Amino acid sequence: MEHLIQSEKDFAAYSVANSTKEAFQKYIDSSSIMFDNGKPVKAIDFWNKREKGPGVLNWRPQYAEIAASGDFGYTTGPWTFQPTAADSVVARGQYITV
Numbered sequence: 001m002e003h004l005i006q007s008e009k010d011f012a013a014y015s016v017a018n019s020t021k022e023a024f025q026k027y028i029d030s031s032s033i034m035f036d037n038g039k040p041v042k043a044i045d046f047w048n049k050r051e052k053g054p055g056v057l058n059w060r061p062q063y064a065e066i067a068a069s070g071d072f073g074y075t076t077g078p079w080t081f082q083p084t085a086a087d088s089v090v091a092r093g094q095y096i097t098v
Helices: 002-017 020-027 043-049
Strands: 033-036 039-042 056-059 063-066 073-082 091-097
Touching: 002 020, 002 056, 002 063, 002 073, 020 043, 033 043, 039 043
Parallel strands: none
Antiparallel strands: 033 039, 056 073, 063 073, 073 091
16 A cells, blocks of 8 residues: 555656656556546547646645555545646645546
8 A cells, every 4th residue: 555655645746846747647557548528538648738837736645545456546635736836726626546
């Protein structure tokens, strides 16, 4: 379980240090899907098409669970978004990574 939590923390830290786009490109699996306006899309294609922006997406795992088989797990917790590192938080919510 610690590996799952540390991977999520590393992913989030990379996002803040580099960019959201670069973090997703580095950490998502090539077969991952995500939802864009409620529709499933191939995550790598989505992030490869996006422009790199100055926004800061920050999150941290608050809860994690992994199957006894070790082949399925998830983390969930709070996230925040700032238009730039110097700006105040303009959006927040809860995330889930499977």
